[in-house]
Amino acid sequence: MTVDRRWRIGLxxxxxxxxxxxxxxxxxxxxxxxxxxxxxxVWESITTPAAIHAFWLTIEVTAIAVPLNTLFGIVxxxxxxxxxxxxxGLVNALIDLPFAVSPVVIGLSLxxxxxxxxxxxxxxxxxxxxxxxxxxxxxLATIFVxxxxxxxxxxxxxxxxxxxxxxxxxxxxxxxxxxxRRVTLPSIRWGVAYGVVLSVARCIGEFGAVSVVSGKIxxxxxxxxxxVEKRFANFDLAGAYAASALLALIALGTLLAMTMxxxxxxEGDA
Amino acid sequence: xxxxxxxxxxxxxxxxxxxxxxEVPDGSLTALLGPSGSGKSTLLRIIGGLESPDLGRxxxxxxxxxxxxxxxxxxxxxxxxxxxxxxMTVRDNVAFGLTVRKRPRAEVAAKVDELxxxxxxxxxxxRYPSQLSGGQRQRMALARALAVExxxxxxxxxxxxxxxxxxxxxxxxxxxxxxxxHVTTLLVTxxxxxxxxxxxxxxxxDHSRIEQVGSPRELYDEPATPFVMRFLGxxxxxxxxxxxxxxxxxxxxxxxxxxxxxxxxVVHLGFEVRAELExxxxxxxxxxxxxxxxxxxxxxxxxxxxVRSTALPRALDGGPxxxxxxxxxxxx
Numbered sequence: 001m002t003v004d005r006r007w008r009i010g011l012x013x014x015x016x017x018x019x020x021x022x023x024x025x026x027x028x029x030x031x032x033x034x035x036x037x038x039x040x041x042v043w044e045s046i047t048t049p050a051a052i053h054a055f056w057l058t059i060e061v062t063a064i065a066v067p068l069n070t071l072f073g074i075v076x077x078x079x080x081x082x083x084x085x086x087x088x089g090l091v092n093a094l095i096d097l098p099f100a101v102s103p104v105v106i107g108l109s110l111x112x113x114x115x116x117x118x119x120x121x122x123x124x125x126x127x128x129x130x131x132x133x134x135x136x137x138x139x140l141a142t143i144f145v146x147x148x149x150x151x152x153x154x155x156x157x158x159x160x161x162x163x164x165x166x167x168x169x170x171x172x173x174x175x176x177x178x179x180x181r182r183v184t185l186p187s188i189r190w191g192v193a194y195g196v197v198l199s200v201a202r203c204i205g206e207f208g209a210v211s212v213v214s215g216k217i218x219x220x221x222x223x224x225x226x227x228v229e230k231r232f233a234n235f236d237l238a239g240a241y242a243a244s245a246l247l248a249l250i251a252l253g254t255l256l257a258m259t260m261x262x263x264x265x266x267e268g269d270a
Numbered sequence: 271x272x273x274x275x276x277x278x279x280x281x282x283x284x285x286x287x288x289x290x291x292x293e294v295p296d297g298s299l300t301a302l303l304g305p306s307g308s309g310k311s312t313l314l315r316i317i318g319g320l321e322s323p324d325l326g327r328x329x330x331x332x333x334x335x336x337x338x339x340x341x342x343x344x345x346x347x348x349x350x351x352x353x354x355x356x357x358m359t360v361r362d363n364v365a366f367g368l369t370v371r372k373r374p375r376a377e378v379a380a381k382v383d384e385l386x387x388x389x390x391x392x393x394x395x396x397r398y399p400s401q402l403s404g405g406q407r408q409r410m411a412l413a414r415a416l417a418v419e420x421x422x423x424x425x426x427x428x429x430x431x432x433x434x435x436x437x438x439x440x441x442x443x444x445x446x447x448x449x450x451x452h453v454t455t456l457l458v459t460x461x462x463x464x465x466x467x468x469x470x471x472x473x474x475x476d477h478s479r480i481e482q483v484g485s486p487r488e489l490y491d492e493p494a495t496p497f498v499m500r501f502l503g504x505x506x507x508x509x510x511x512x513x514x515x516x517x518x519x520x521x522x523x524x525x526x527x528x529x530x531x532x533x534x535x536v537v538h539l540g541f542e543v544r545a546e547l548e549x550x551x552x553x554x555x556x557x558x559x560x561x562x563x564x565x566x567x568x569x570x571x572x573x574x575x576x577v578r579s580t581a582l583p584r585a586l587d588g589g590p591x592x593x594x595x596x597x598x599x600x601x602x
Contacts, residue, residue: 164353167320168411170340171347172367172418182366186357 027248034245037238045242050218054227055246057135061223062203065142069199073150074192078184080151081158098147106144107212110137114213133215138223141209146202150195157191158184193261201254205247271296272317272422272456277326279312286312287323288478294422294471296331299448299455301465303501304475310458311426313475317456318347318424330421346415346453350427352407354399360386360410361395367418385413388447405436412444416451425457429464441468462502466490474498506556508579515544515558517581520567528578531555536569545569547577 034042045051079085080092098106114121114131124131131137165187169179185192207225214221216230224247231240272294279287287309294300302310315321317328319340327336335343355363361382368378386392389409399407408428415423428444429437445468448455459465465472466486473483474497482494486502493499496512505512509529521528531547534554543564545557555577567575 164349164351165355167340168347168349168353168355168414169366169370171318171320171343171345172370172414173341174366174370175341178370183355 030241030244030248033237034241041238042242042245045236045239046246050222051227051243053219054222054224054243057138057222058204058224061135061139061142062200064139065146065203066196066199068143069146070150070192070196072147073195074154074185074188076151077154077158077188078180080155082163095148095151098145103141103145103206103208103210104212107141107209110141110144110209110213114140132213133217134221137213138210138221141213142203142206145206145209146199149198149202150192153195153198154188154191157188161187190261194258197254197258197261201251204250204254271331272454273327273329274313274317275327275329277313277316277323277328279309279316279321279323285478287316290326290475290478290480292473292480292483294454294456296454297452298470299445299457299468300471300473301469302456302458302475303462303465303472304460305501306460308475309478310460310475314424314426314456314458317422318345319343320347344418344421346418346420346423348408348411348415348423348425348428350430352399352404352411352431354407354411356399358398359395360391360397360399360402363399363410364413364417366414371418381417382413385417386410388416388450389413390443403436404432405440408432408440409443412447416453420453423453423455425455427458427460430459437464444468466502474501476501504556504558507553508555508577509549509553511579513579513581515556517579518555518557518559518577519580520545520557520559520563520569520575520577522567522575524576525578528576531575531577533569533571533573533575536564536571538564543569547575549577 046055076091076095080088111118111132113119114124114137116122116125116132118132121131129136131140165183166179169183174182205225206223207229210223211226211229214223214226216222216226218230222230224243228240228243228247231237231243272292274290274292277287277290278285290309290313292313302313304310312321316323317330319335319338323336327334329335330343330345340347355366358366364382364385365378368381373381382395383392386394389412391406391409391413394402394406394410399410402410408431412428429440432440441464444457448468457465457469469486471483472486472489474481474489476497482489482498484492489498490502493502499505499512504515506515506518507513508518519525524530529549531549533545534548535546537544538561541561543559543561545559545564547555547557549555557577569575
């Protein structure tokens with residue numbers, strides 16, 4: 001029994017130590033370094049015009065990418081969970097592509113398609129639309145990397161609840177849209193919410209793909225993550241820490257939202 | 271009246287329904303009875319529009335419904351696992367069909383209260399399905415289906431997920447409800463006792479076909495096939511014939527057509543006595559007889575008795591009483 005107990009305590013220490021070394025200490029140190037010389041400096045460095053622009057650009061990109069991904073995610077999850085169609089297996093595998101492929105590669109591939117010499121980019125440029133080194137490119141890259149979250153959260157929920165409630169709604173006279181709005185959507189709402197939270201976190205934190213396509217023009221195409229990287233590269237460590245702390249705070253906020261969703265989800269409203 | 275004509279349905283290579291025809295009279299409670307995999311649920315879902323047939327026609331009250339979507343068939347459908355809308359209260363569940371039809375709020379409220387009263391759930395309006403027992407959920411589902419005043423009510427193993435006691439209570443209750451509401455009802459079940467106790471008419475299905483249609487009594491007394499006979503009640507073999515254990519007479523003396531047998535076991539079950547006998551050729555015969563007859567015979571293990579069938583014997587293979595199942599499916 002004492003051996004058992006020692007094992008248990010040992011495993012706990014190992015597990016918590018691992019988490020602490022990899023997650024808690026680094027993030028904690030960011031906050032420590034940020035605030036060690038007081039709030040004034042922090043406030044100044046996150047209220048420079050470039051920082052404010054980066055903050056709002058990040059929010060703007062997220063505000064476009066997340067609703068689009070949510071819409072796509074729900075539609076695709078319905079198709080995967082309810083439909084029987086040719087090529088379903090292939091599409092199902094393709095949805096995970098953004099998880100499998102490195103964001104840098106995603107960025108480069110977007111340049112190949114939408115860059116000025118790219119497959120579509122020339123035509124778009126002639127029409128006066130610049131995608132790469134501009135906000136549309138950042139949005140595209142962000143959508144790409146956060147595409148799978150809602151689909152992957154909602155599909156298993158749809159499969160689990162089955163389609164009997166939807167059939168019952170049909171026999172009661174409800175058409176497709178009414179059934180979706182009044183029966184399906186309320187049944188999957190926590191799955192959708194969870195997917196949205198994960199998407200938001202990913203959109204705000206995306207660096208690799210955005211870094212390639214944005215051109216990093218300060219005050220124009222610079223997101224928060226790019227700002228952190230630039231300040232760090234320019235030896236503006238205090239500024240980098242401050243911007244990081246801001247990013248981390250947003251992330252913590254979404255995490256908090258997630259834990260608030262989780263218990264309700266486990267209640268299962270069954 | 272529901273009328274199904276020549277319906278065939280395949281799932282890939284599997285034939286779920288093979289040229290099935292059936293008529294459900296107006297105001298009747300008809301049971302589709304059969305073992306699992308016999309195609310009975312598929313037939314019900316085709317009538318409800320939840321599946322479409324590969325061949326054949328479905329009409330309800332004379333109108334062809336074969337390609338009409340379930341929304342416009344005027345049916346009520348009750349599922350084995352209730353299909354309750356889990357995120358809605360009992361009130362909202364029952365009101366669903368009415369609110370879809372955009373009925374006035376007051377009318378909906380009155381109708382919901384009336385139905386909950388009928389199904390014995392008055393006062394449960396604000397509960398969620400998760401706060402109800404299985405039997406209550408199924409009664410709620412029935413109220414929900416009845417709310418839209420369907421032309422026909424289709425029940426798919428409605429009591430299949432409930433325990434034996436609740437099952438028996440609900441089936442009595444459903445029969446009474448049907449006598450009050452009189453909506454043409456088709457009920458799928460694999461339980462012959464359930465079918466016999468509540469249905470006016472039973473259609474027995476096996477292997478994707480309808481074997482026989484008739485009243486419970488007709489099916490029991492005049493089964494068209496050995497399958498129907500076995501499915502509707504206990505059978506025993508006497509010589510070459512299948513007989514009901516209670517259609518066997520015992521006597522001490524030899525009678526015309528009787529066989530000699532030795533009593534192997536006697537079980538007293540109150541009013542009924544069951545005896546197992548062994549014929550001269552080693553075949554076993556089961557016999558059910560009332561207690562007073564058993565007492566008169568003074569049955570004891572090891573006694574030699576004479577057994578004969580009192581019913582018209584039904585030959586197992588061919589013979590005059592066996593008809594072709596196809597002939598019967600249509601003749602109901």
